[in-house]
Amino acid sequence: MEAKISIQNIYYTYADGNEALRNISFDVQANEVFVLFGPARSGKTTLLRLLNRLSDLTEDADFRGVITFNGSDIFGRAVDVYNLRRRISMVFAIPTPLPGSIRSNLTYGPQMAGIRDKHVLDQRVQHSLQQAALWDEVKDRLDSSAMALSGGQKQRLCLARSLAMEPEVILLDNPTSGLDPLSTSVVEETLRDLRERYTIIMVPHSVQQAARVADRAGFMLDGELIEVAQAEQMFLHPQNKRTEDYITGRFG
């Protein structure tokens, strides 16, 4: 089967000379939850931002290697980068609703893509909120400010905002970083339901969370991918000594 996303020998160096990624290769299959974990500053976020070319916003960085999405190079000349970001959508570590109503946050992506039909937009709003397990909490106040939501609700709104674009892949960069345990478990449960329809690549909050949600996982350290394996093998029988040390808490 063709990989959903294939990453082949990529290197990424920031303008200040910081080598964020070194020779990384792995595939992500459709409808799996792929977790990228490792200590801070190991390159996980940099890698996520490359996958939908949000990295374009960072000036003067040096990128080498190939990333394909459904078999075609995402840096290819004919690629519509805006469409790519709708197909591969990012949820950030800090929940960042745009100023405005709950509804306007959800319709923003589709509207920027040119969808004007109110019926379609309403449907997207409801459907995405339901998938993000937020519909019941906000259905009566869709037109009130998104800023008034709690932290956990904001993060699920951001998830819904990504889903409203009907993407194929969702990138989650530590989506539960600022959340309490209850909100965290709601988000994790939501992710489990979402894998039926989406491919999910996630940077987790902790090794424990990685183990809870991953189908497969990759361990990153200092810009290198140390090991990729099925979740069970990764977290119970890691092959690499450094992976084992990190998982068992000997460093990091």
Add this chain to the structure above:
Amino acid sequence: MSRQQTQRLAVILITAVAVLVFIPVLLVIFYLIASGIGAINWEFLTAMPRNGMKEGGIMPAILGTLILTFGTAIVSMPVSILAAIYLAEYAKDNRLTRTIRMAIVNLAGIPSIVYGLFGLGAFVLAAGFGTSILAGALTLGIMTMPVVISTAEEAINAVPQQFRTVSQSLGATKWQTIRHQVLPHALPGILTGMILGLSRAAGETAPILFTVAAFYVPTLPSSVFDQTMALPYHLYVISTQVPGMPLSIQYGTALVLLMITLTLTLLATGVRTSVRRRRDW
């Protein structure tokens, strides 16, 4: 002196200096009101001048100032905002950008009489607009631009970076992002700068001296190629060029001019305060 006493003394001194700033403003306002309020009545505000401007009203000058202020806005607003967007969102740190920034800083430092002479040379003579509202508004517009560009750029930069990142992560183009996520939030700040720039333009004499202002015109302007009277120049004329001009008319004219610029300034402050209160980020 103990440390506490030093501290107390310092606070008193600093407060006193801060209050001092306030005093000239209040003095000017109260003095003008006290001396000029007697001249102000309906006729003064709405009638044409009569008897060598020693009687009647100053309506043509008020109208001229309002027209010129409006014209200044039309000239400087679009260019300034587009320039600010370019500088804040698109400009890379290269020679072109540095040249533009240097030009803006220098424009801001040019004395207003030089703008007046420039307007005379460029718009009145070279462009052939003659002494006209068009030439005056262009001159005032250019004079206003540096202030408006700087405040607009600041307002644009004050919009949190994350809104831009989020917007683009949702598939918006850079322009869509600016249009939908940056400008709406920067607009109040841009307007504030614009209004402050206009209040300065409304009160300037030198730039309009050679480009538009008329000593006395018996009729109101009917097109942008006409001359017009304007309050600052009118004030200058009746204070220095007309013998036997009643003092009350001079103070009344000054008071009207002050009220116009003061209203604009207060409006700017009001816009800023109300927006700050309403926004939730």
